[in-house]
Amino acid sequence: MRLLKTRHESGLRVNILPKSGFTKKFAGIYIPFGSVNTVVRYNGRSVRLPAGTAHYMEHCVFSKDEGGGLLSRLSAMGANANAFTSFDSTMYYFSSSENFREILDVYARAVMSPYLGQDRIESEREIIIQELGMYKDNADNSAFNELTANMYSRHPVRYDIGGTPDSVRRIRPVHLEAVKCTCYFPPSAVLTICGDVDLADVPDLSEYSVQNKTIDETAVNDLHFGTVNEPLSVLKRESRMYMDVAVGSFLLGFKNQQTAKLDAMTRSEFLRYKKRSELLLDTLLGEASDAFEYLFKRGLINDSFGVSAVYLNGASFIMIGGESNDPESACYEVRKILNEKLIEGPDDRSRNDFDLKVKMSTGDFVRSLDHVDSLGMMQSRMSVYDLDVFEYFGIYDNMDIDEAFNDLRSAVSDEASSEVYVFRKKR
Amino acid sequence: MLNKDISRGIGLGVFDGCHIGHAELILALVSKSAYLDLVPAVYTFRNHPSYVTGDTGRISDGILTDDAERDRLLKEKGVADVIYQDFTETFSSLEPEEFLNDYIATGCNAKLVVVGYNFRFGRDRKGDVQMLSEWGMHNGIEIIIVKPVMYRGEPVSSSAIRKLIRTGDLRYANGMLGRSYRLSGEVIQGQRLGTKLGFPTANFYPADNMCLPANGVYVTRLFVNGKCYDSVTNIGNRPSVPGRTEQPVVETMILEGDIDLYGRKIDVEFMCKLRDEMQFESLDLLKDSVSKDVARATEYHADSEDIRVLGIRDNIKLSGIHSRRFATNILSISIILPADKERVSEYKLLSRVLTATSGKYPSRNLLINKMNSLYGAVINCSTSKSGDALTIEFTADALHCWDDDTYSFKDAADLLFDMISFPDLDENDCFKEEIVEAEKKGLISEIRSRENDKLKYSLDKAMAEYAGDSVFAVRAFGDVSVLEGLDGERLKRAYDRMITSGYVYAGIAGRFDRKISDHVLDRLADIFRANEPERRIVPGVFPGYFYRNSDPADKSEIRDVEQTKICLVLENTVGNVSYRNMGITLMNEILGGDVDSLLFRTVREELGLAYSVFSFSVPQMNALIMLAGVAGENSETAVTAMKEQLSRIRRGDYDDSIMISAKTSLRSMLVQSSDNLRDMMNNWSASEMRGSYTRVEDLIDEIERIGKDDLCRIAAWYKPAVSFIVTGKTRKSRIKQQG
Known part of the structure; x- marks a missing residue:
């Protein structure tokens, strides 16, 4: 193919x-x-x-x-x-x-x-x-x-x-x-x-x-989409929303401090950055992490908990969150754990987990080739980067957790973060 | 002697072949019997009546199923008892009323009788369905007359199937049967001429009274000792070799290699015909022709993505869909148990506990890492509820192999089996409380969060109102009050019940080979207790249908929402109990199942009342559901407009282009389902539930034959049952002002 x-x-x-x-x-x-x-x-x-x-x-x-x-x-x-x-x-x-x-x-x-x-x-x-x-x-x-x-x-x-x-x-x-x-x-x-x-x-x-x-x-x-002079800091550090929900939720966002550097990267450099960041965040906070297990066992999160990142020209950020019966404690713990992990850096367990996630990700990619529509959609999305899906496969080579840690450390900062809580509104 | 204290629902007929028409009759029998609390039984004859009545024209082509096979097939479809009557001269001379009074009403204590539309009975076949209906009315016995079931425009009947088999049209005959036609026999010692020619065969003479396919060569599958082999079969009188036989002989060659089957009982299933029987002038010519037959049969088997039985061990069946198109395999293991409020919650929680950790990998990290090491194998366990039955499904979805041979699907299958068979238990042999508690908290939080989505909430509330306090009201995601009382000990009891008393069936799809399928079958038999030999687990009577006995209800609730959420539940008051739901599917597609539907076109596009408006049907609940999110001030207009769209279908008041579009859309969906392993597995699973297989092309044919009049009739079955509307505060103040 x-x-x-x-x-x-x-x-x-x-x-x-x-x-x-x-x-x-x-x-x-x-x-x-x-x-x-x-x-x-x-x-x-x-x-x-x-x-x-x-x-x-x-x-x-x-x-x-x-x-x-x-x-x-x-x-x-x-x-x-x-x-x-x-x-x-x-x-x-x-x-x-x-x-x-x-x-x-x-x-x-x-x-x-x-x-x-x-x-x-x-x-x-x-x-x-x-x-x-x-x-x-x-x-x-x-x-x-x-x-x-x-x-x-x-x-x-x-x-x-x-x-x-x-x-x-x-x-x-x-x-x-x-x-x-x-x-x-x-x-x-x-x-x-x-x-x-x-x-x-x-x-x-x-x-x-x-x-x-x-x-x-x-x-x-010369499509001109407007340039903005966006500061590195955030506008507001916290929001509390009250809605007609049965279970509350939280979102913790980190404004990527390296946005300008990302904008200047070549497409393949950027894709490698994106993938290794995803894999590292999954290693640190995903379902197999001790952080997830700790939060889950304490009833602070459910299966909706997740991590994702948005990368746009001039705006990149990481989001962590999900439903919680105690959104404030959950958010506090997540932030604390992430900071500790970033200070500690990679250990044997995270190195092993990261390598296995690379293996999983390559398997997922091959499995996605089974479906005409998912393959087509994947290629369509690659159009953003003017790449083809098979080149994309190459980004898995030499994925390095140390590099991923460095990326993440320089991307996130508590000062440039914001928290949003959704609480149950009294009826 | 029959126990006359037992009240029975009786299905009357010969049931030769147990074809798709019989399946509809049995479904009506078992579901209505469940509703009336009767034991569903079939009253039939040990020998075909035509042997006594002399009307041998009906069976001159032979019979389709012997007693044992017919018994098995009836029980597989939910029949509890098969009552055999010897069809003698004396019996045949009974007057119709005498037969009904003495044998059915008194002898069987029948409270319900179900027959086919053309059923005749009594002396000289004088009794007919009209007479039966009148008799039922006078005697307080409910009578159901099942309409003819059509296959490609022809009514399905045993005699039509016999004719098709006799002419060698096995594909058509199999479509009417809902399975592949099968002949059985004991392998005899032949002249070993086939072996000398390089084509060893297992030969047998089928029973004299069986319907035999026309002489010729067929693509077949051979079953022996619970295993299935791709094969090619010649049936005929061996005109080209010495020792021509008078009685046709079945000669089957296993394509995978020579297996000595002498003296064994084998079954041969016929897929399609390759050629007529021919007489060859020399053995070389015969050999050339057989080589070509073998090549064509091999190609057919390799390219066919039909569902096939791969093997049966301890009555646990492993089916397969072999396909070379995918890099992935999917293994699915389903366990069916009766559903009730307690069990649904127990198994929902158990499904999470069993996939959180395992005995071998006692932490989330270790277990997920193991899956990741298998190139992202996805091992899952889910529960679902269909009628009054609960299904627990385990799946392994993983690559077939990796280039460097360090991994194969067998590793993923083994991980799944290890997770089922070696759960993570404490020293008291119970599930670890720490894990149970964590999963319980997570699950309860997820159930509660369903309320966050007010459209889902309106649906949940409407369905609870619709189904009342019956088992049908229990939702598959579990109940918070039950979950709160569960602990590791109770879950262990639920686990033991699942292993020892569930009805188990399994399927595998993809590139798998015999090594993998044999291994899967071995492990299934090791883990699960054997299925009941005859009657499959039929919770209540499976599939249980819901019959509602309440007045219509209009409910609403005021919440803090921007948009009003509308859920309308309509009930099929005729209670269309059928495996053949394409009419309902098409009607729903036109109503609101697609973007070219009446709800979308009218409520959204023309009236601009809603961004999201759609419908879906839940056949086993006899329900049709319409959902919409609208601006508060438009809710009444929207409800009226939504109901009006169904009325338009009743009147046939819509453009033909919408019907054509709906058919195109369904056809497309069905065709495309063959490009997705999971969809193929779902089709297999549905076939397994109803005990017969419907090919995609037959479903498409069924859709194409549906006319506007049919849909007018189907739409008229539905009457408003429940509405549940979640409104915002603006509406509340408006109501206050009006009030």
Whole structure:
């Protein structure tokens, strides 16, 4: 199995991962535009976008029309289609076992030419506000938004990917038009197809390529997403939220102090950094760690406890947390344990655990190749780094726990951390 | 003599073949018997009635199952007793009423009688279903007439299956049977001509009265001593060699190599036909042809990802789906036990305790490190509840091997077996309190946190209201009040019960080889006590169906939420007890199972009332559930709109394109399930539960044949049963103002 990379004459970058013997085929269209991209250059001037514009755009691509909307149309052709907006990109994807070429043609054309009539924009607005309402009832989501808002004073990561009801109400056709013209066209997108597929499946999107657009040429190669001068410190050290929950929770966030260094890394350096950090955090606080066992046995955490990290241009942070009957004690203990571990450095046990986690991770990677859609999605996500999945496999070579400890020590600082507690509100 | 103090549900019929139509009848019998507290029994005949009535045309093709096989298959489907009647001249001359009064009502103490739509009985076959229904009404005996079951548009019947077998269309016949057709016999000493030609075979003469496939060569599987072997079979009169036989002989060659089976009882299952019987002019030509047959059969077996039985030991069956497409193997071991409130919680906690540590790896760290050392093998234990049965499933999901041969799937399977068989116990042979307490706290915290998600909460509350205090109301995730009282000693008792009294079955999928499957079977037999020889564990009567006996209820609760959460539960009042639920599945797909559904199109897209609105069906609860999160001020409009979408299906008031889209979507989902080992395993597990296997292409065919009228009928079965609405404070103040 190997990846075929090409650039279509429309300017579309194409990744083809042939995997025969499977009926399922996958396609993902990666658009390098997400919620943190709050400024675009359009017709020679900067357009500042309200929070949630990228997510609104995703809705507009799928918005209803006389025929029931794109999703209905794709579904009727046999596609299981969906999309998501993240901080730094928007991904449109589907899998199907029939009509693959036709579905991809319809889908790709819809992505490249979202209809942005006032009627359609308005019809989505209320649905999006409903969606935000749904997330607001979710304690995890609310805690996450609170944490990013605490940690970041300027970087747009501090806003919910979907924006707020107010920001969504401020989104105008001109904002969406600006996004459409700068990001939703072939040269800026990456298409990944996987399964029993070949180049002939790739639709000709030349009509949407830059030559046919009447936009400012400079906007094509010089996407400007706005730079921010984000301080290393956090805005707020602690938040306490009271919600209608049965079990409380906590989130402990560390603003990565090495963000500037990360931004300057080569892609493969960065991926190795990311992977070894993940593996180290899992070694120190994951299910097999003595920290987990200690907290779990004391009833301070349950299986929802976890560690994750977000890496964005100009904003990187680590989050630790989960549900707890005593969120404050749990958070206190986690912070204490992490600090102790970082001071002690690696010992025989953590070295052994780390090596086994590398082994597990390589096995997981090979197992993921069994699934057309997970393989396709993995490659689509790799588009961010312009890498192919098989190169990615190479990052497991020579994973070094000492290096990982050094990375983590220089990344986290108690002074640049924030805690969010969700407590049960008395009814 | 029958004990007449026992009240029985009686299934009447010959049941030759125990095909998928019979399975529907048995399901109606066992589920209704459970509801009425009756013992489900089948009243049948030791010899086929046609031998006495002289209507031999019906069985001129032979019979499909002998008494022992029929008995086994009926009991496997939940029948408790099989009552045999000798079909004599005297018996055949009974008047229909005489038969019903003396033999069924009095003789069997029947309170329920279930028959097929074309059942005839009594002298000259005068009695029919109309007469039976009237008799039941007069005598206070409930009668269920089971409608014809269709397979690819044709009604399923034993005679249709016999004809298909006789013409060699085994694939079609097997579809109607729900399993592969099987012939059995004792291996005889032949002339060893096959061995001389390089193709050793095990030969037997099947019983005279059995239905024989048309003469020819077939892809088969051979079963001997609880093991299964890929094989190729010739059935015929051996026209090309000396010693032509009058009676057709079954000659089976095991593809894996020569095994001496002389004198052994073997079973041969027929998958499909390769060619007709031919007469060859020379032994060389015969040899060439057999070589080609062997090559084609080998290829068929290698490429076929059909579910197959790999072996049976102590009545514990190991099934397999062999596939060369995946780098992974999955081993699944299921144990079924009767469910009640206490047990569900015990086993939920036990499932966590057994995977937290083990006797060999007595800490989380050691156990997880062991899994990591096996390239991230995932060993899991989960519990689920289906009707009144609880299933505990252990799985090992791991790579088949690693390039340097330092690891193979056998290591992962062994870790799983060690975790089951050597738990981490204290000096009193009980589970360690420290571990039990920690897992208990974690589990209770997770159960409580379900309430954090108010949509889930509204569903939990609605289902509790719907199922009342029956065992069906018990949710698989456990009950806090029960969990709080559990300790290491009680868990050990639950563990012992699981090992010694559960009904066990296992499956393996992926690249596994015979070495691994034999090893798995050995270990299963070592750990678990043998399954009951005949009747499988049927908690209550499994699968138990829920029949609700309460009035509709509308409940609501005011909580601190931004969005109102709506859960509507509709009850199938007709009580569609069936293994064949594709009609309900399609109806749900149109209602709210997909993005091209009426709920999505109307409630979300047209009316803009909800971002998330969907539906799903729970067949064993006879329930259809609609869920939505809406702005508080829209909740009443949304409830009306949601109910209206079901009414539209009842009226057939929707565009044909939605039906086409729903069918496409289901077809796609079914086809794609063959690309995922776990989905394939789930399909196997469902087949194991119902005791018959349905191929994906048959399910697709069933969907394609469903029309709008069918869906109007199905939608009309559902009536509102419970609504549970969680509203926010704004709504509360509005209610106050209105109030």
